[in-house]
Amino acid sequence: MIGALRGGLIVSCQARAGSPLRDVDTIVRLARAVVAGGAAAVRLNGPDDIAAVRAAVDVPVIGLWKDEALRGPDTVFVTPTVARALAVVDAGAHIVAADGTTRPRPDGRTFADLVAAVHERGVPVLADVATVADALAAQEAGADCVATTLSGYTTGTAGGDGPDLDLVTELVARLTVPVVAEGRLATPEQVAEAYARGCLAAVVGTAITNPAWLTARFAAVAPAAPTPSPDATAPHGPATAPYGTAERS
Numbered sequence: 073m074i075g076a077l078r079g080g081l082i083v084s085c086q087a088r089a090g091s092p093l094r095d096v097d098t099i100v101r102l103a104r105a106v107v108a109g110g111a112a113a114v115r116l117n118g119p120d121d122i123a124a125v126r127a128a129v130d131v132p133v134i135g136l137w138k139d140e141a142l143r144g145p146d147t148v149f150v151t152p153t154v155a156r157a158l159a160v161v162d163a164g165a166h167i168v169a170a171d172g173t174t175r176p177r178p179d180g181r182t183f184a185d186l187v188a189a190v191h192e193r194g195v196p197v198l199a200d201v202a203t204v205a206d207a208l209a210a211q212e213a214g215a216d217c218v219a220t221t222l223s224g225y226t227t228g229t230a231g232g233d234g235p236d237l238d239l240v241t242e243l244v245a246r247l248t249v250p251v252v253a254e255g256r257l258a259t260p261e262q263v264a265e266a267y268a269r270g271c272l273a274a275v276v277g278t279a280i281t282n283p284a285w286l287t288a289r290f291a292a293v294a295p296a297a298p299t300p301s302p303d304a305t306a307p308h309g310p311a312t313a314p315y316g317t318a319e320r321s
């Protein structure tokens with residue numbers, strides 16, 4: 073299943089509570105639209121979206137289940153528990169994406185425990201990491217592939233506006249498992265550069281599936297530009313919502 077992603081574009085179709093797109097049927101329509109445009113796989117958050125999209129498209133589904141109440145630079149919030157990972161499997165995901173860092177988890181289990189439980193169900197695991205050290209530990213724990221998703225979203229990793237392509241290069245050089253480029257990829261040129269650096273596949277989310285974020289970029293240069301809200305300019309907005317619709321997905 074991981075090999076099926078090779079060279080393809082993965083599109084993340086996610087909308088948080090508070091977004092006008094936060095509706096299962098809307099996510100299904102988004103997923104069908106990106107598949108029509110050539111997405112080789114989709115990345116989805118939450119059992120309801122995963123189950124509905126799985127039934128509506130033919131491409132692989134990478135599933136995760138965030139706990140937004142835990143979101144922050146020092147906390148594990150992307151599929152943080154074994155129970156959530158298994159719920160993602162039950163919803164029909166072909167691959168489970170989960171925080172692959174070594175930080176403590178709310179259920180007191182390790183990432184290796186989560187990988188073992190998901191593997192027991194015959195499903196591969198994509199580890200979302202922020203650093204080379206995270207990635208090496210995730211590989212050691214049994215992850216089937218590793219993504220740069222969390223670079224810029226943890227204490228000690230600089231966010232900025234662009235993707236962390238240097239991390240892609242380093243991971244490709246140091247890991248034996250495949251590397252997925254993910255996080256703040258916003259142009260076809262950046263995606264091409266990620267592939268040139270040897271990633272298995274690239275994930276684009278916000279720049280394809282978040283029209284509020286996209287609109288804010290255009291509105292900002294209009295002569296009657298509105299004063300941007302903090303959510304429209306902060307790369308990931310405040311950890312404690314309320315979610316700004318112009319924020320990244």
Ligand SMILES: CC(=O)N[C@H](C=O)[C@@H](O)[C@H](O)[C@H](O)COP(=O)(O)O
Nearest residue numbers: 084221225255256257276277278321
């Ligand atoms: C940090 C975090 O919570 N990342 C999430 C992981 O599922 C999503 O919110 C991102 O949209 C996804 O990683 C794609 O990235 P971008 O939207 O930048 O293309």
